[in-house]
Amino acid sequence: MTDRAKARVTRHFWSSAKLPEGEKPHPAPISLVGGMPNHDFFPVKSIRIGISEKPFEDGYHEEAAVAYEPQPDSSFLVSQVASDPLEIDxxxxxxxxxxxxxxxxxxxxxxxxxxxxxxxxxxxxxxxxxxxxxxxxxxxxxxxxxxxxxxxxxxxxxxxxxxxxxxxxxxxxxxxxxxxxxxxxxxxxxxxxxxxxxxxxxxxxxxxxxxxxxxxxxxxxxxxxxxxxxxxxxxxxxxxxxxxxxxxxxxxxxxxxxxxxxxxxxxxxxxxxxxxxxxxxxxxxxxxxxxxxxxxxxxxxxxxxxxxxxxxxxxxxxxxxxxxxxxxxxxxxxxxxxxxxxxxxxxxxxxxxxVRNEYLVRKNAFVKALLDTEAAKKGYLKVMDPECGMFVSSIVDFGKDNLEKGTELLKTRCAVNGVGVVYGGAMAVNYEFSKERTNFVRMAICYTGSTDLLVEAAARLSKSVLEVAAQLE
Amino acid sequence: MTDRAKARVTRHFWSSAKLPEGEKPHPAPISLVGGMPNHDFFPVKSIRIGISEKPFEDGYHEEAAVAYEPQPDSSFLVSQVASDPLEIDxxxxxxxxxxxxxxxxxxxxxxxxxxxxxxxxxxxxxxxxxxxxxxxxxxxxxxxxxxxxxxxxxxxxxxxxxxxxxxxxxxxxxxxxxxxxxxxxxxxxxxxxxxxxxxxxxxxxxxxxxxxxxxxxxxxxxxxxxxxxxxxxxxxxxxxxxxxxxxxxxxxxxxxxxxxxxxxxxxxxxxxxxxxxxxxxxxxxxxxxxxxxxxxxxxxxxxxxxxxxxxxxxxxxxxxxxxxxxxxxxxxxxxxxxxxxxxxxxxxxxxxxxVRNEYLVRKNAFVKALLDTEAAKKGYLKVMDPECGMFVSSIVDFGKDNLEKGTELLKTRCAVNGVGVVYGGAMAVNYEFSKERTNFVRMAICYTGSTDLLVEAAARLSKSVLEVAAQLE
Structure with missing residues (x-):
């Protein structure tokens, strides 16, 4: 640990008296110590929280829904004062x-x-x-x-x-x-x-x-x-x-x-x-x-x-x-x-x-769509099927000599064709160290409202990649 | 500003392409950039917040209630998606x-x-x-x-x-x-x-x-x-x-x-x-x-x-x-x-x-109670009527020579009599520098559930002060 962390001391001003032999603390003291407002000063009296039973309730993928168990009710009340110690009131x-x-x-x-x-x-x-x-x-x-x-x-x-x-x-x-x-x-x-x-x-x-x-x-x-x-x-x-x-x-x-x-x-x-x-x-x-x-x-x-x-x-x-x-x-x-x-x-x-099931449906739909693109079939797009997480990454291969130029052209084509991705170089700790390996794109599967949009995004990426390949020829 | 603060740079990985002349960005791009989960992944669909119309609704002091205007309703709904830009949904x-x-x-x-x-x-x-x-x-x-x-x-x-x-x-x-x-x-x-x-x-x-x-x-x-x-x-x-x-x-x-x-x-x-x-x-x-x-x-x-x-x-x-x-x-x-x-x-x-009105009622009740105590009347307690805030402070005067001893004895008596206060010395930046001026106590008026408790606390403080004065004689 750092010296700074080890040396850290915290000073408090809430002292508790050490009582002399024979003295007992009062059984019901009144504390005027801390600057905590009484909870009756808070303007919020109750919060009722409505719960989703599954993500994307209306558009949930049926194949992913097997773990779904309907709840008898779908909201609960957070009250000002609760007796249950497992509840934060x-x-x-x-x-x-x-x-x-x-x-x-x-x-x-x-x-x-x-x-x-x-x-x-x-x-x-x-x-x-x-x-x-x-x-x-x-x-x-x-x-x-x-x-x-x-x-x-x-x-x-x-x-x-x-x-x-x-x-x-x-x-x-x-x-x-x-x-x-x-x-x-x-x-x-x-x-x-x-x-x-x-x-x-x-x-x-x-x-x-x-x-x-x-x-x-x-x-x-x-x-x-x-x-x-x-x-x-x-x-x-x-x-x-x-x-x-x-x-x-x-x-x-x-x-x-x-x-x-x-x-x-x-x-x-x-x-x-x-x-x-x-x-x-x-x-x-x-x-x-x-x-x-x-x-x-x-x-x-x-x-x-x-x-x-x-x-x-x-x-x-x-x-x-x-x-x-x-x-x-x-x-x-x-x-x-x-x-x-x-x-x-x-x-x-x-x-x-x-949540994981819905991501799995998305991931599979997107990876399948990417693998089916012409860019992938022609070998320009090398899709990495992820084992976990929120991102599908794919190497974009225009040949070793075209690495930097290809990425620059791809940025333009993707912006014009309407698909936003993160370029590998932007995620390198040290660009020069990693330059040869920066020819990939990262695509997040978490934000779009539907798998259809992911499929459309795959098509737009493929179109962009093919346009760059044509420009480079 | 510190060199550290001036030198701070933040690196982002979300680049937006600078398009060449003649190229236009897509009017409806699909973003696969950020790791933001779609809001349909959140398990909370709605929150209904119940509002207090005044602090201490049941025990509000009537004299402080003049600014009180009853609301037609006392709860509102925070929905998943709202159209009002002034609402955070x-x-x-x-x-x-x-x-x-x-x-x-x-x-x-x-x-x-x-x-x-x-x-x-x-x-x-x-x-x-x-x-x-x-x-x-x-x-x-x-x-x-x-x-x-x-x-x-x-x-x-x-x-x-x-x-x-x-x-x-x-x-x-x-x-x-x-x-x-x-x-x-x-x-x-x-x-x-x-x-x-x-x-x-x-x-x-x-x-x-x-x-x-x-x-x-x-x-x-x-x-x-x-x-x-x-x-x-x-x-x-x-x-x-x-x-x-x-x-x-x-x-x-x-x-x-x-x-x-x-x-x-x-x-x-x-x-x-x-x-x-x-x-x-x-x-x-x-x-x-x-x-x-x-x-x-x-x-x-x-x-x-x-x-x-x-x-x-x-x-x-x-x-x-x-x-x-x-x-x-x-x-x-x-x-x-x-x-x-x-x-x-x-x-x-x-x-x-x-909120301020309720604090003012508390402050006045407490200061009056303190001023009425025997300890104050005998000159041991010099109450400072605060102009603002959550604290009433009071000099506890047992004479210049008894400053440190008096405080030590007071800690015991207050603990025994059941009133918790903060002692001046605990709030000094440098105790030695401030020693002569540490003979005061700080009392918070914010936490107790009622003014009655503040009045009782004043009595307990007075009792404690008088007991110390007797010990010191």
Whole structure:
């Protein structure tokens, strides 16, 4: 941990008196201590929340609907004062709260991680964050000082680079091999970086942290195998770095388009089908897992959680005390009480399965449409069928010599033909390092209102690619 | 601004193509760019919010109720998709949002500041924060580097010291003169610090920032006059520092207990009755104002706003991009849509007046009860009738020689007699610097459920004080 994080002390002004021998505290004291307004000052008396029974209720794909169980009612009331300790009522949710989150929701995240990912040691805990990126920022604060080095997949979630630049951290991209038929494994490339550190990065400190998106990698959509994770963990032990696994997409896991999709999963079958976790393989507290409610509940909540060694969680909580404070209590109400209404952990998993099923339908429809395009058939478009997540990526191959020119032309054609995609180069940690591998596009399957639009988008992309190919000839 | 803040750059991966001459973008593009889930993936379909017509509806003080106008209905629906651009619907509030806040709520904060505080120049703007403390943290990030110096009132809101310690900032307390009959004015003390800087703080950089709580000062409850603010602003111009005015209590302004309370205020009369603002007197963009919805709406929202020079707001937004991101969208829904339901700016001011009226009733009841105690009549308790805010403070005078011992004994007696207060020493920036002036207690009037409890608390405090006086004799 950084000296900064270790040295952090928090001063409070709410002292409790240590009473002399023989003196007893009053049994019903009146507190005039804190600046908390009484809940009767809040202008909101009640909130009734109407719940969806499945995503896209009217346009839900019937084939994905097998896990659907109708509820007797579809709304519930959040009252000002509730007796159920598992409910966050308005009295609690609208009041000042614990920085790490309201107890019942923190307990839920712990139960969830215990059931789904089961860390390989006992001294771990969880805390709420103001969303996935805020969790990442808190972990960076705990581990990184100016001048430190840090490992990332060479194509990654770019906003983390802004935090690292701000901290003055040296970012080191690890080369990725990918393609429609390749096994995704960057352990050999990482090993090379670490074993030749002084040659490759002269004068730089050895890396302290690896940031990785193991499942539904953004932008590539691939998932690391357990074997791969074990190899990376071994390197982490040997070269003494911490692994931050960022897992927003872990629950959107797919069968390949060539396989029969499995929709009718029980919660336990669903858990067994997931791609696993570093934290499950970790026995020494070297892994921090960050999750978000953005992808399977809603992004506007700004709510996520961290799981990791107790000391790391404590350090991140201390940083929260100075920066963000507690996540929104009203966001906590919405998540906690909705999950409780859904039936707790199992009910929440059933909702996630429904979301995952809808994504699987979308993914298959889009990948099939892409594979059926003329651009794909002619070999210009090499579609990577994702194992997980919200993105389908595809290599756009105009030949090695046309790499940069092809991308520039493609940007114009896509804008003219009306399909917005992210170009590989924009997601490179270091463009020069990755240049040869930037000829791909990332396409999000999460925002469009229907699969029909995805099919139309595939046609527009194909048209654009073919127009570029013609221009280049 | 700090070099760190000035050097901050944010890299995005959402490029928009610059089209060559003659090419036109598609009129209806399909975006596969961002990882935003379609709103039909959110499990919440609607939220019905039940509104209080006045604080403490059942136990509202009739004398304070003159501003009360019954509403025809007391709930409203937040729907998934709304056509009204002034409403934040679920589609927007639960989606990823702008870091500085959703447009209609940011516009509201601007209109509010314009109407109530009218800054003295044009190049100002506002942004939302994750609560008052988060706003303060963002301003600190923009202005303070390790080794910088910063001015504070010697008794202040202690949590800010944690942020400053974390940044490695040298904190300089400014001596305050206060008491039941004193005019609160620290301009002469501040002038002395600045003019004798090198003698008083040898080797330290001249201060960059003054943090002040001008209205309802925490812990003292006093309010700075416009004349006082002008003197401080002159010093700021002369010695080149920035003023951060933290104004959570600005709207809870009181008449003295000896005056007739004014309850039946129109919004404009209420505005005219407020204690003014540094930002109103500022003509050069040297003042940043931080506000929170914690005190007049609810703390659990984690929602507040900053107002200041556009460049400062931009810098704070860039820091938000790296740290907290946007405030909770669901908190924004609750505040924006409730205010809209209340009737916009005027309706919101009417609600604030109701809250202020209830605080005024509490303040008067408590101050009267304190003044009537035997401890006060015997001269041990010197009650400061606050001009504003949530706190009543009182000097506890056991004689100069008994200052520390008296406080220690009082802690025990208060715990035994059942009244929780904050002791002055706990709110000192530097205990040694302020020791002679630490013999006061701060009492919050915001949390107890009724004025009866405040009256009982006054009796318990008096009993405790008298017991200590007897022990010391």
């Amino acid at each position: 308005l009295k609690t949710g609208l009041q000042y709260g614990f920085t790490s989150g309201t107890k019942c929701l923190v307990d839920f995240t712990r139960d969830f991680v215990e059931k789904v990912w089961r860390p390989g040691y006992d001294e771990w805990s969880t805390m709420l964050t103001c969303g996935g990126s805020n969790g990442i920022d808190k972990v960076f604060d705990s581990f990184l000082s100016k001048g430190d080095s840090m490992l990332l997949e060479e194509f990654t979630f770019i906003p983390v680079l802004n935090s690292l630049a701000n901290l003055g951290v040296h970012t080191v991209p690890v080369k990725l091999d990918f393609g429609p038929d390749k096994n995704f494994d960057f352990s050999a490339n990482l090993k090379e970086v670490l074993e030749n550190w002084d040659t490759l990065h002269p004068g730089k400190k050895k890396p302290k942290l690896l940031y990785t998106i193991p499942t539904g990698q953004n932008p590539l959509g691939v998932a690391q195998t357990t074997e791969h994770k074990k190899k990376i963990l071994e390197l982490a032990e040997e070269h003494d770095f911490v692994i931050l696994e960022d897992e927003p997409y872990a629950y959107l896991n797919f069968q390949k388009v060539s396989e029969t999709p499995k929709f009718d999963l029980t919660p336990q079958e669903f858990i067994d089908s997931l791609h696993g976790s570093y934290i499950n393989l970790d026995t020494t507290g070297r892994v921090i897992r960050t999750e978000t409610f953005s992808k399977v509940f809603a992004p506007g909540l700004r709510l996520g959680f961290l799981a990791g060694h107790k000391r790391v969680i404590q350090s991140c909580t201390q940083y929260s005390d100075l920066s963000s404070r507690a996540p929104s209590g009203i966001s906590q109400i919405l998540v906690n009480d909705t999950i409780r209404y859904m039936g707790g952990l199992d009910g929440w998993l059933k909702w996630i399965i429904k | 679920l589609k927007t509030g639960l989606q990823y949002g702008f870091t500085s806040g959703t447009k209609c709520l940011v516009d509201f904060t601007r209109d509010f500041v314009e109407k109530v505080w009218r800054p003295g120049y044009d190049e100002w703007s506002t942004m939302l924060t994750c609560g008052g403390s988060n706003g303060i943290d963002k301003v600190f990030d923009s202005f303070l580097s390790k080794g910088d110096s910063m001015l504070l009132e010697e008794f202040t809101f202690i949590p800010v010291l944690n942020s400053l310690a974390n940044l490695g900032v040298h904190t300089v307390p400014v001596k305050l003169d206060f008491g039941p009959d004193k005019n609160f004015d620290f301009s002469a003390n501040l002038k002395e610090v600045l003019e004798n800087w090198d003698t008083l703080h040898p080797g330290k950089k001249k201060p960059k920032l003054l943090y002040t709580i001008p209205t309802g000062q925490n812990p003292l409850g006093v309010a700075q006059t416009t004349e006082h603010k002008k003197k401080i602003l002159e010093l700021a111009e002369e010695h080149d520092f920035v003023i951060l005015e933290d104004e959570p209590y600005a709207y809870l302004n009181f008449q003295k207990v000896s005056e007739t309370p004014k309850f039946d205020l129109t919004p404009q009369e209420f505005i005219d009755s407020l204690h003014g603002s540094y930002i109103n007197l500022d003509t050069t963009g040297r003042v940043i104002r931080t506000e929170t919805f914690s005190k007049v709406f609810a703390p659990g929202l984690r929602l507040g706003f900053l107002a200041g020079h556009k460049r400062v707001i931009q810098s704070c937004t860039q820091y938000s991009d790296l740290s907290s991101r946007a405030p909770s969208g669901i908190s924004q829904i609750l505040v924006n849509d409730t205010i809209r339901y209340m009737g916009g700016l005027d309706g919101w001011l009417k609600w604030i007046i109701k």
